[in-house]
Amino acid sequence: xxxxxxxxxxxxxxxxxxxxxxxxxxxxxxxxxxxxxxxxxxxxxxxxxxxxxxxxxxxxxxxxxxxxxxxxxxxxxxxxxxxxxxxxxxxxxxxxxxxxxxxxxxxxxxxxxxxxxxxxxxxxxxxxxxxxxxxxxxxxxxxxxxxxxxxxxxxxxxxxxxxxxxxxxxxxxxxxxxxxxxxxxxxxxxxxxxxxxxxxxxxxxxxxxxxxxxxxxxxxxxxxxxxxxxxxxxxxxxxx
Numbered sequence: 232x233x234x235x236x237x238x239x240x241x242x243x244x245x246x247x248x249x250x251x252x253x254x255x256x257x258x259x260x261x262x263x264x265x266x267x268x269x270x271x272x273x274x275x276x277x278x279x280x281x282x283x284x285x286x287x288x289x290x291x292x293x294x295x296x297x298x299x300x301x302x303x304x305x306x307x308x309x310x311x312x313x314x315x316x317x318x319x320x321x322x323x324x325x326x327x328x329x330x331x332x333x334x335x336x337x338x339x340x341x342x343x344x345x346x347x348x349x350x351x352x353x354x355x356x357x358x359x360x361x362x363x364x365x366x367x368x369x370x371x372x373x374x375x376x377x378x379x380x381x382x383x384x385x386x387x388x389x390x391x392x393x394x395x396x397x398x399x400x401x402x403x404x405x406x407x408x409x410x411x412x413x414x415x416x417x418x419x420x421x422x423x424x425x426x427x428x429x430x431x432x433x434x435x436x437x438x439x440x441x442x443x444x445x446x447x448x449x450x451x452x453x454x455x456x457x458x459x460x461x462x463x464x465x466x467x468x469x470x471x
Contacts, residue, residue: 361403
């Protein structure tokens with residue numbers, strides 16, 4: 232009589248100690264055992280808990296820093312802290328990922344403008360519903376600065392970034408604000424605009440119209456004004 236066949240099983244890959252430490256700490260952060268702003272145990276304590284060396288723990292923590300999950304603060308009162316999710320921190324992580332793609336020429340201005348439509352038209356609409364007095368003050372401040380600059384001013388892309396990022400913040404959606412900021416941070420679309428006095432004046436007028444609609448709480452008009460602006464930007468943009 233034939234002996235019964237052994238039950239099959241799926242072998243689990245044995246990972247390096249550093250990978251195991253990183254994976255367990257990552258899971259503890261993502262499932263909330265370590266909350267935003269919490270300080271992780273010292274390296275010596277983690278090394279004892281995991282039964283590994285301090286250099287192994289240090290490598291694992293370095294990987295978590297690179298992933299944007301924690302930040303390391305030097306000094307006696309320092310240590311490893313779980314990152315707090317803010318539009319700025321999200322934007323930085325997204326910008327670092329997107330920057331390489333843009334710099335190697337994998338995207339063109341048309342593609343970036345299409346992504347901006349997906350992000351910034353809803354942002355303008357939501358900003359009209361959720362904006363605060365502080366948001367409106369930021370938008371108007373940027374516009375006043377834009378009125379004073381010449382068409383050759385090297386800070387034109389920076390002012391454009393501030394304006395559109397401010398709308399992202401005003402939308403009330405942190406992830407949307409982070410995406411908008413990262414797209415502008417890594418591509419600075421205004422630097423590809425063929426700027427003449429006429430183009431600069433029209434773009435500024437459109438910024439004013441967008442701000443006016445947002446301040447008035449008119450979400451439909453805000454979205455339409457942003458759509459008009461992005462169409463205009465693409466029309467007068469130069470190729471990368």
